[in-house]
Amino acid sequence: MLILLPPSESKTAPDAGSPADLLDLSFPQLTEAREAMLGHLADVSAADDALERLKVGASLKGEVERNTRLAAEPAGPAIGVYTGVLYDALGYATLSEDARERAARSVVIVSALWGAVRPADRIPAYRLSMGAKVARKGTLASWWKGELAPVLEDYGRGQLIVDCRSSGYAAAWKPEPASTAAIRVERVRGGRRQVVSHMAKHYRGEVARYLLEADVDPATPAELAEVLRERWEVELTPAGRGPAELILVVREG
Structure with a gap:
């Protein structure tokens, strides 16, 4: 099983x-x-x-300036540099030792700057999102697509890919639909269903943590759905032109 995560906008x-x-x-x-x-x-x-092209506000000017000297900035494990909602829910620091070992093998973070890294890879904090206007031609996702495809296809061959990335990062590499399950979150409130984004980050982090602690290795989206149903209400949409979707249904009120 290969768990794909996005990076975080906030970094330590x-x-x-x-x-x-x-x-x-x-x-x-x-x-x-x-x-x-x-x-x-x-x-x-x-x-x-710079601020306009990186799509950030004036309050992040210092972080943008740091981008000019990343080769000299202190680096630390990526799993500690990336912070925010998803990574708080993942709670890497409180994972069991066995779960951390599984994370070292199974977790890949897709990045606008590094392409793809694993939890222990040492990186500095930086400011760059997949939506920034940095590539000489086209979008950053399209720039990385040709680079990532052969590398991650080889790394993920024969594994179920659990895709916890947001849409911008998912565009940088699209695995084979038949071997991929994309995690989505929908909220039901007052009888109405809504697709959510910010809350989805939290639940995707929880899903990653649950899978790492559970020591499971589902081979298909259907098997993954059965694993996740032990904790959440889950709907499975089979793969078509895109990957299968596992929808976590969160009911409120």
Whole structure:
């Protein structure tokens, strides 16, 4: 089982430590692409219109300036640098030792800057989302698609892929639909059903934690649905042109 996570917009910068070594990151096939993206990001972050192109407000000016010196910034494990709703729900620090070992094998974080990293990969805090205007041509998702496809297809071959990414990051690599289950969340309130986004991050983090602690290895979306039904109300939409969707139905009121 391969669990795909998005990064987080908010990040915790390591207080100290050596800078990231690109040659030490997982998926070394992406080294040249990472070097190129680091260069693009540094150039854009130093430009007069940096905030506009990175789609951030003036309060994040300091983080944008940090993008110009990432090669010298302290680095730490990606699972500690990425923070926010999904990662709070995942609660990596409180996982059992066995669950952490499973996370090391099973969790891949798809990133606008690094392409893909695993939890222990050392990275600095940075500011770049998949919607930023940094790539020389096209979107960042389309820029990464050609780089990620051969690498992640090989890494995920023969495994069920549990896709907890948001749509922007999901566009950077689309696994084979037959071997993929995308996690969605819908809320039912007052008899009306709504697709949710912010709350979905929390539940996707909970799903990742549950699977890591449960020590399960479902082979199909249907088997995954049965595992998750032990805790949530789950609906399964079979794969078509896109992946199967596992919808967590959250009822309120």
